[in-house]
Amino acid sequence: MRLFESRPGDDGLPGPERALAVLALVTGTLMAVVDTTMINLALPTIAADLDVPASRAVWITNLFQVVCAAFLLVFAGISELVTRRRLYLFGIGIFVAASLGAALSRNLETLLVFRACQGLGAAATLSIGPSLYRAIFPSRLLGSALGLSALVVAGGYAAGPTLSGVILSFADWPWLFALNVPLGMCSFWLASRALPREKPRKGSFDVAGALLSMVMLASLFIAMDAVGHAVPIWQSAGWALLAVLACGGFIIRQRRAPYPLLPLSVFSEMRFTLAVSASGLAFIGQGLTFVALSFFYQEQMGFTPLETAWLFTPWPLAIMLVGPIAGRLADRINPSVLSSTGLGLLIVGLIALALVDESTGVAGSLWRTALCGIGFGLFQPPNNREMMGSLPLERSSNVSGVMSTTRTVGQSFGVAIVGAALALGWPVQVTLWLGAATTLLALLASVARMPLARRALHARRASSAGH
Structure with a gap:
């Protein structure tokens, strides 16, 4: 594969070592993403088995997310002192041990303790994931590498609900957590052998x-x-x-x-700042849409939770198909053009979803969701390349922490918007229009950086020609 071919002058890892390191990241990322989506679907089952009300059971998800969000920037800073390899191994180890503890839990309080530990482990790995891709791959393949990352995350989101439904059809909910143990051990072994070794930064924390x-x-x-x-x-x-x-x-x-945890000087680079703004606003739109459609499909169209999960499937599947292609193109042409085009398609898809009613039918919902996935898949890898490539290599950990935090906060803010709208008695379709509006703001931020990205692309080509 092109991703694992070495050329003279390449930075990053050699081809064979690159493949093992990527496999370690893929298994670790899949474990965290699939776990989140599986548990969300299983909350009613867990609540019934532990004999707790749904209002308390939601903390099985909430506590994981709170802990993960709180530690993203912290772990990105710590990685400079202990190295990213050691932090990644720590995160995988904590996540696997906590998964085993969660599988053995027999009351809500114990389960919540281990879910918090899972959130801690997930934060350690997710906070540095994008920066590890930059350390593993040469700069000429950064877009392709981040496209692969988008494919893995989208695959996890697509597989999680279905896998959860299949497991719960013949086994109890603890097996959802137990599944992480062999996958995590595999990721830990691969990471210990293949992730790049680096010197820790000297100085205080x-x-x-x-x-x-x-x-x-x-x-x-x-x-x-x-x-x-x-x-x-x-x-x-x-x-x-x-x-x-x-x-x-x-x-x-x-x-x-x-030695600041997050040097504010990184935001003086407008390519980075505008890319972060576009990312946060786009993730608000995505998080908002997922929750709003869940209510619409189940409460107004009468679909079951599993049927609703299937109706969402075209979104991550489209990202899986389009994301790697968009990432590869971002290594060759202006990434902001690709991102802006993707946001435009996403806006059209969100408007089309806002116009859905009870007479639309399954096919009408599927193509709209697929269009949103195509747009998001075309947007995310090039935009991530802009964030990661706009700053020097030594700022990779900081960029990675900002990327993860922006995604988490954006999605959570989208969920909060839906909650507020429902509390006020607004129709679900109104929140979808709000999602289109936030995505329009993301498009404006993306378009604003086009001249900057074009100059950076010309400079990169000139540098490559010089070598």
Whole structure:
């Protein structure tokens, strides 16, 4: 394969070592993504078996997400001190041990403890995943590598619900967690052998920045999750205020710290800042759409949860098909043109979904969802290439942490919008129009960086010709 061919002057790992390292990342990423989607579908089953109300069972998902979100930036910073290889191994080890503990849990409290540990392990691996792709692959193949990453994530999202339904049809829910153990052990073994070794950075760790980051992201996530639930408004506002205060303290700390957790200078590169903005807004649209359609398909069109999962399948399948192609093209042509085209298709798909009614039928829903997947698949790998390629190699860990945090916060904010809309009694279709509006803002950010990306592409070609 082209991805694993070596050329003179290539940075990254040699071809054969590259293949093993990628396999380690693929198995680890699949484990985390499939686990999340499987457990979401299994929540009613787990709640019934543990004899707990649904309002408490949702914390099986929420706690995982809160812990994961809170530690993304922290682990991205820690990776510079302990190396990404060691942090990845730590994350896989914690995730596997916690999965075994979750499989053996017989009450909600114990299960929640191990879900929090799973969130910790997932944060360690996901925070540095994109930067490891940059360390493994030569710069000339960065877009193709990130396209492969998008394929793996989309494949996990597509397979998770179906796999969960199949397992629960003949086995109990603990087997959903037990499945992670052999897959995680395989990923750990591969990572220990193949991930690149590097020298740790010397210097101190920004402890104050890390604490402020955790408070900021955790309180923001809790505030967004509280929106639309039967929670007093002052509680949601209190968490939001805490997030704002922690954000202000975090910014002040990053300007003064000798070794900041997230150097704010990275945002002076407008290609990076605009790509991050486009990513966050697009993920709001995607997260919003997934939740809104779940309610629409089940409550208004009468589909079962498993049938609803099948109706979503064209979205990740389209990303699996289009993402690698878009990533490969991003190595050759202006990535912002590809991203902007993808966002345009995504907007058309979201508008088409907003026009769905009870008379549309399955086929009408499927092509609309597939169009959204094609658009998102065309957008994400080139946009990720812009984020990762717009800054120096030594900032890869910081970029990776920002990418993961942007994705997590964007999706969570989309869910919060749906919760607020439902609490206010708005029709589900209104939230889909809001998703199209946020995606339009993402398109504007993407178009704004086209001249910058074009100049960067010309510079890259000139550098390649010089070599």
